[in-house]
Amino acid sequence: NAGVMQNPRHLVRRRGQEARLRCSPMKGHSHVYWYRQLPEEGLKFMVYLQKENIIDESGMPKERFSAEFPKEGPSILRIQQVVRGDSAAYFCASSPFRQGPSNTEAFFGQGTRLTVV
Amino acid sequence: DAKTTQPTSMDCAEGRAANLPCNHSTISGNEYVYWYRQIHSQGPQYIIHGLKNNETNEMASLIITEDRKSSTLILPHATLRDTAVYYCIVFTSGSRLTFGEGTQLTVNP
Numbered sequence: 454n455a456g457v458m459q460n461p462r463h464l465v466r467r468r469g470q471e472a473r474l475r476c477s478p479m480k481g482h483s484h485v486y487w488y489r490q491l492p493e494e495g496l497k498f499m500v501y502l503q504k505e506n507i508i509d510e511s512g513m514p515k516e517r518f519s520a521e522f523p524k525e526g527p528s529i530l531r532i533q534q535v536v537r538g539d540s541a542a543y544f545c546a547s548s549p550f551r552q553g554p555s556n557t558e559a560f561f562g563q564g565t566r567l568t569v570v
Numbered sequence: 571d572a573k574t575t576q577p578t579s580m581d582c583a584e585g586r587a588a589n590l591p592c593n594h595s596t597i598s599g600n601e602y603v604y605w606y607r608q609i610h611s612q613g614p615q616y617i618i619h620g621l622k623n624n625e626t627n628e629m630a631s632l633i634i635t636e637d638r639k640s641s642t643l644i645l646p647h648a649t650l651r652d653t654a655v656y657y658c659i660v661f662t663s664g665s666r667l668t669f670g671e672g673t674q675l676t677v678n679p
Contacts (some may be wrong), residue, residue: 457613486667496614496657496669509666544613550664558604559667561613 457547457562458527465568472532472539474565478547481513485528486546486559487520496544502528503550542566575659579674582632582652588645590673592658600650601662603634605643607654608672614657648677 458477465470475510478485498512502522513520517535522528532539546559575593582588586668594603604619618625620641630651631644645652657672 488669490611494606495671498666498668501666508664511666542611546614546667558619560615560616561606563613564611 456532457545457560458564459543459562460543461562461565463566463568465570466535468536469534472535472567472569474530474532474543474545474567475527476530476545476547476562477527478545479549479560482547482549482560484548484550484559485522486548487528487530488544488546490542490544490564492541499530532567535567537569540567540569573596574660574670576658576670576673578658579670579676580647581676581678582648584650584677584679585647588643588648588652588677590645590656590658590675590676591640592642593640594658594660597660597668601660603632603641604659604667605630605632606657606659606669607652609651609654614669617656619661633665642675648675650677650679652659653677 460475483504485502488496488498490496500513500520501509505524517533518532542564544560544561544564546558548557602619602621605617605661606614608614618627618630620632620634633639653676655672655674657669
């Protein structure tokens with residue numbers, strides 16, 4: 454069972470361009486979380502999605518950022534008109550969602566390092 | 571989400587047990603205690619989680635106090651490769667997984 458796959462691993466964009474970050478969850482996982490980590494800082498929650506639904510986007514900037522998790526295919530984090538301050542590592546995690554005595558863990562990908570020049 | 575409080579940094583000698591504390595005094599009844607670590611900007615790695623009882627796996631042990639207001643992660647024989655930022659999180663399925671600042675554990679030779 455392959456782990457959470459993120460691509461690309463490194464992405465360079467010029468100011469004003471669009472960045473698309475992809476996350477393929479583990480097989481059987483229908484829940485995806487996106488996080489951003491600025492240099493020398495901690496992991497900040499951005500958005501939590503289930504298939505075709507955004508559950509919690511309280512950590513997403515109100516402008517230029519969007520996320521989707523379609524019925525088929527990977528989850529996409531899209532950043533329009535990138536600025537230098539968007540340079541960061543973006544991580545996604547997936548979980549199968551199981552309630553009850555055992556709960557469940559979320560597994561993380563290796564991240565996409567976005568550099569805006 | 572319940573807040574957690576962890577020391578900013580800790581040191582441990584190689585081969586010794588590393589005991590990482592976490593306070594989560596506002597944890598609710600259905601929230602689990604999770605521990606993750608992040609090694610040098612890699613993706614966070616799941617370590618262990620528990621609800622009420624102590625838990626042990628191949629990586630670590632988790633000791634949760636009876637009132638569930640605090641817990642301790644124990645790495646029984648720390649190695650240099652255990653140097654990382656360790657995050658204590660309270661979480662339940664269906665909610666977001668929120669990271670705090672974590673504890674920078676440095677294992678010294």
